[in-house]
Amino acid sequence: MKKQSSNLKTLAVATLGCKVNQCESASFQSCFEEQGFTISPFEEVADIYVINTCAVTAKAAAQSRQLIRRAQRTNPEAKVVVTGCYAQIEPQKIREIAAAPLSIVGNANKHQVIEAALAGNEPDCSSIHNPSGEYFNDIAVQQEMSLLPVKRFAGRTRAFLKVQDGCDNFCSYCIVPYARGRSRSLSQDKVLEQAVRYAEQGHKETVITGIHVGHYGLDLKPPGSLLDLLKKLSAATPNVRYRLSSLEPTEISRELLEFMVAADNFMPHLHIPLQSGSDAILKKMKRRYLAGQFIDKVQRCKEMIPAAAIGVDVLVGFPGETEEDFLQTYELLENLLITYLHVFPYSKRPGTPAAKMANQVSTKTKDERVAVLRKLDHKKRIDFYASRIGRVHPVLVETEKAVGGLAKGFTDNYIPVRFKTDTDVSNRVVPVKLERLQERFVLGTLL
Numbered sequence: 095m096k097k098q099s100s101n102l103k104t105l106a107v108a109t110l111g112c113k114v115n116q117c118e119s120a121s122f123q124s125c126f127e128e129q130g131f132t133i134s135p136f137e138e139v140a141d142i143y144v145i146n147t148c149a150v151t152a153k154a155a156a157q158s159r160q161l162i163r164r165a166q167r168t169n170p171e172a173k174v175v176v177t178g179c180y181a182q183i184e185p186q187k188i189r190e191i192a193a194a195p196l197s198i199v200g201n202a203n204k205h206q207v208i209e210a211a212l213a214g215n216e217p218d219c220s221s222i223h224n225p226s227g228e229y230f231n232d233i234a235v236q237q238e239m240s241l242l243p244v245k246r247f248a249g250r251t252r253a254f255l256k257v258q259d260g261c262d263n264f265c266s267y268c269i270v271p272y273a274r275g276r277s278r279s280l281s282q283d284k285v286l287e288q289a290v291r292y293a294e295q296g297h298k299e300t301v302i303t304g305i306h307v308g309h310y311g312l313d314l315k316p317p318g319s320l321l322d323l324l325k326k327l328s329a330a331t332p333n334v335r336y337r338l339s340s341l342e343p344t345e346i347s348r349e350l351l352e353f354m355v356a357a358d359n360f361m362p363h364l365h366i367p368l369q370s371g372s373d374a375i376l377k378k379m380k381r382r383y384l385a386g387q388f389i390d391k392v393q394r395c396k397e398m399i400p401a402a403a404i405g406v407d408v409l410v411g412f413p414g415e416t417e418e419d420f421l422q423t424y425e426l427l428e429n430l431l432i433t434y435l436h437v438f439p440y441s442k443r444p445g446t447p448a449a450k451m452a453n454q455v456s457t458k459t460k461d462e463r464v465a466v467l468r469k470l471d472h473k474k475r476i477d478f479y480a481s482r483i484g485r486v487h488p489v490l491v492e493t494e495k496a497v498g499g500l501a502k503g504f505t506d507n508y509i510p511v512r513f514k515t516d517t518d519v520s521n522r523v524v525p526v527k528l529e530r531l532q533e534r535f536v537l538g539t540l541l
């Protein structure tokens with residue numbers, strides 16, 4: 095692409111939602127930087143605003159609309175590009191609330207964000223198949239994943255590498271398959287190329303992300319597998335630490351755990367969605383496992399990798415969730431050796447089967463249940479951190495110092511750590527002895 099020749103100079107990007115959106119936004123930023131743009135904070139006046147929206151909950155959709163209004167208020171002359179899942183699901187709503195014309199770019203066309211931004215409100219309709227002149231293709235028929243290259247994640251030690259997009263599961267509450275289409279994977283060569291690029295740019299840790307990472311490779315010809323990809327990544331960039339963003343419980347195989355034990359650069363950290371501990375609710379959600387299978391999987395992880403951090407997603411207040419169902423979820427989590435919880439209240443997403451189900455749970459009950467589980471999350475974190483006191487862990491030190499001049503970073507098993515040091519060890523992996531528990535982190539000593 096040609097260097098931009100207009101007098102547009104500054105770009106501000108706002109990102110909502112998942113790690114996949116963060117990955118894509120990082121790609122927009124690095125591509126615009128190559129075009130000669132300066133990146134400015136979203137609150138400030140910029141020439142172009144890119145808003146990478148999310149639709150996973152009603153709250154995320156409302157925040158997406160707020161950001162659009164805010165950008166148009168901050169600089170009414172700016173070119174505004176709206177992309178992401180909310181743009182894909184409700185483009186007409188965006189048109190209604192916009193104070194001035196803007197460009198809407200669907201998820202299948204994200205690679206055209208830059209063209210849309212530079213063209214402003216006159217997208218090049220010849221390159222697209224949409225009579226309204228938007229950068230908008232049918233997401234349901236997308237068979238290939240477009241590569242959005244990222245040079246580096248500015249200001250971060252950790253980089254995210256999107257290897258897969260879309261989902262074929264259609265869980266009954268989830269809007270994602272409608273917003274991101276069928277599961278599709280990036281070829282192994284392209285993943286490796288991007289991983290090497292991150293390593294060359296100095297990133298010491300990369301998180302492998304996708305919408306349904308466990309389905310990586312199944313659509314490729316010939317088919318590939320996530321485990322095979324991880325083995326190749328680990329070998330190609332031995333000095334980079336790797337984590338997986340999330341894996342369904344059914345996708346955590348013994349072979350994967352054996353690989354994690356054997357590979358020096360694969361971190362003992364898994365994030366596994368449970369959603370509910372009640373089999374009746376899991377079935378209504380169309381999840382593909384039962385509570386007992388989830389328990390077995392977590393126990394196996396802890397047997398094979400005792401120091402592993404295990405994060406769990408929970409969805410609270412699904413239609414028909416009784417007090418008894420909720421109690422089953424609570425007890426399951428309380429009794430398992432897990433490290434932290436990400437708790438979400440169920441949010442009705444128009445167009446999904448769950449939105450039409452009877453016995454929707456009141457907001458008050460959902461809020462109460464979320465609060466109970468967030469308390470449990472805090473307890474679990476503290477218990478896990480306490481169980482590692484006295485041990486030495488490798489810590490990747492962040493570039494930014496914590497308040498009080500302490501260096502900060504995360505251990506291999508994702509414990510936030512702070513420690514004193516007179517030398518600059520930022521962006522290095524150093525051994526730290528974990529000494530004292532604080533409210534949200536552990537104080538340690540650099541060895």
Ligand code: SF4
Pocket residue numbers: 261262263264265268269270271305306
């Ligand atoms: S696995 Fe289920 S919850 Fe996850 S993205 Fe796919 S449909 Fe949504």
